[in-house]
Amino acid sequence: MPSSQKRYPAKFKRQMVELIRSGRTPNELARKFEPSVESIRNWMRQAERGEATHSDGLSSSEAEELKRLRRENRILREEKERCKPGLPGRAAH
Numbered sequence: 406m407p408s409s410q411k412r413y414p415a416k417f418k419r420q421m422v423e424l425i426r427s428g429r430t431p432n433e434l435a436r437k438f439e440p441s442v443e444s445i446r447n448w449m450r451q452a453e454r455g456e457a458t459h460s461d462g463l464s465s466s467e468a469e470e471l472k473r474l475r476r477e478n479r480i481l482r483e484e485k486e487r488c489k490p491g492l493p494g495r496a497a498h
Contacts, residue, residue, distance in 0.1 A: 413440060421445050422452045 431445040
């Protein structure tokens with residue numbers, strides 16, 4: 406069943422957050438630009454969480470990069486294991 410919620414681009418959400426930070430209210434923005442007040446408030450909370458540092462001292466973007474790099478590292482290790490001599494799937498040289 407398709408979602409009844411409208412998806413807004415990340416750029417649009419960032420613009421709404423910036424407008425709130427410049428003094429506009431979620432109610433005002435909802436009337437003018439269409440998303441619900443609750444959606445705009447959620448985007449603001451999300452932006453605030455994203456800027457906060459995690460308990461391990463990493464920002465959200467750093468934590469996301471670390472997660473991506475760990476996943477990539479795991480995949481590369483698995484590929485390396487498959488290429489060892491005597492194992493099925495070994496690349497021919």
